[in-house]
Amino acid sequence: MTIPVSILWNQDQLTILNQQKLPHVIEYIHLDTIEAVFDAIISLKVRGAPAIGITAAYGLAIGASQFSAEKLEDFQQELHEQYIYLAGSRPTAVNLFWALERLMKKAETAKTVEEAKAILLAEAIAIHKEDEEHCRKIGEYALSVLGDYRNVMTICNAGSIATAKYGTALAPFHLGAEIGKEFHVYACETRPVFQGSRLTVWELQQSGVEVTLITDGMAAHTIQAKGVQAIIAGADRIAANGDSANKIGTLGLAILAKAFKIPFYIAAPSSTFDLNLADGTQIPIEERDEKEITHIGESRIAPEGTLVYNPAFDVTPNEYITGIITEKGIIYPDYQKNIHNTLGEQIGEEVSQ
Numbered sequence: 572m573t574i575p576v577s578i579l580w581n582q583d584q585l586t587i588l589n590q591q592k593l594p595h596v597i598e599y600i601h602l603d604t605i606e607a608v609f610d611a612i613i614s615l616k617v618r619g620a621p622a623i624g625i626t627a628a629y630g631l632a633i634g635a636s637q638f639s640a641e642k643l644e645d646f647q648q649e650l651h652e653q654y655i656y657l658a659g660s661r662p663t664a665v666n667l668f669w670a671l672e673r674l675m676k677k678a679e680t681a682k683t684v685e686e687a688k689a690i691l692l693a694e695a696i697a698i699h700k701e702d703e704e705h706c707r708k709i710g711e712y713a714l715s716v717l718g719d720y721r722n723v724m725t726i727c728n729a730g731s732i733a734t735a736k737y738g739t740a741l742a743p744f745h746l747g748a749e750i751g752k753e754f755h756v757y758a759c760e761t762r763p764v765f766q767g768s769r770l771t772v773w774e775l776q777q778s779g780v781e782v783t784l785i786t787d788g789m790a791a792h793t794i795q796a797k798g799v800q801a802i803i804a805g806a807d808r809i810a811a812n813g814d815s816a817n818k819i820g821t822l823g824l825a826i827l828a829k830a831f832k833i834p835f836y837i838a839a840p841s842s843t844f845d846l847n848l849a850d851g852t853q854i855p856i857e858e859r860d861e862k863e864i865t866h867i868g869e870s871r872i873a874p875e876g877t878l879v880y881n882p883a884f885d886v887t888p889n890e891y892i893t894g895i896i897t898e899k900g901i902i903y904p905d906y907q908k909n910i911h912n913t914l915g916e917q918i919g920e921e922v923s924q
C-alpha cells in the first residue's frame with residue numbers, strides 16, 4: 572500500500588501528478604516555466620490549498636532562475652511582477668498568497684541576484700518539506716479525536732495529493748491504515764469537478780482504506796442509514812474567528828452534522844489561516860467556468876443558454892465547527908481567542924488577497 576504524492580522536486584526539476592487525468596491515467600508533468608505552473612494551478616492539474624502554495628513557490632523560484640536582470644533592483648522588480656502574476660491564478664486558497672509572500676520576504680534579504688535566486692529555491696523546498704511534516708501532525712491529532720469512530724464522511728479531496736503528503740482531512744485515514752486502525756470513509760463525489768469520486772476514492776484505495784462513494788445529495792440519508800459518526804473536511808482559507816472556506820458542499824455537511832448531532836471537524840495547517848480577515852464574509856469565493864456544470868467532460872448535459880452559478884467554495888460559520896485540527900494542535904471555541912493563542916501573531920501579518 573502506498574500514500575500517493577503529487578509534487579516532486581529532484582535534480583532541480585519540478586514534477587507534478589496531473590490530477591485532471593486521475594484516476595484512469597497516471598501522468599507526471601515537468602513544469603519548467605512560471606507559465607506552466609500558472610496553467611497547472613488554474614486548470615486544476617495541481618489542486619488543493621497546500622499543494623497550490625507549494626507549487627506556486629516552486630514556480631516563482633523557477634521563474635526567477637530564468638530572469639536576465641543583472642542588477643538586484645531590476646531583478647526584484649521582475650520578481651514582484653511574477654509574484655502578482657502567480658497570485659492571480661486562484662483567489663480562495665490563502666496558501667497560494669502565504670507561500671508567495673514568504674518567498675518575497677525572504678528574497679528581500681538578498682544582497683545579489685544569485686543570492687536571491689538561491690534563497691527563493693531554498694524557501695520553496697522548505698515550504699514543501701514543512702507541509703509534509705505538518706500534515707503528518709494533523710493526521711496524528713485527527714486520530715486522537717476520530718480514533719473511536721469507524722464510519723466517517725468527507726468531501727472533496729483534502730488528501731495527500733492536495734498537499735505535500737498525507738493530506739489534511741484524509742491524513743488520519745492514511746495514518747490509521749499504517750497502524751491497523753480501520754475506518755470506513757464515505758466520500759462525497761463532489762460535483763462539479765468530482766474530486767471525491769476521481770481523487771479521494773482513488774487515493775484511499777492506494778492506501779488500503781475502505782471507502783464508499785456517494786453522490787453529494789446522498790449525504791443526509793447516508794449519515795442516517797449508515798451511522799456516520801463524524802465528518803471531517805479540509806479548508807482553503809480560515810478567518811480569524813474560525814469561519815472556514817472549503818469546497819462547495821462543505822457548508823451543507825456542517826449543517827447536517829449539527830442536525831444529526833455528530834462532530835464536524837476542519838483539518839488544515841496554519842498556512843491556511845488568514846488572520847487579516849475578521850470573519851468568513853471577507854473570504855473571496857472563486858467562481859469557475861459554467862461548462863464545469865453544464866457538461867460532463869465534453870458531453871453537454873444542460874440545455875444551451877442555461878443560466879449557471881458555479882461557486883467553487885462555500886464558507887462554514889464557526890458555530891458549525893466542532894474543532895479545527897492543525898499541526899499545532901486542535902483548536903476549539905472560543906475560536907477568536909484560541910486561534911490567536913495557538914497560532915501566534917506572526918500569521919496575522921501575512922498577506923490577505
Ligand SMILES: CSC[C@H]1O[C@H](OP(=O)(O)O)[C@H](O)[C@@H]1O
Nearest residue numbers: 618619620727729733805817818
Ligand atoms: C488540503 S486542502 C484541499 C482543499 O482544496 C480543495 O479545493 P480545490 O480542489 O478546488 O483546489 C478543496 O476545497 C479541499 O478541501
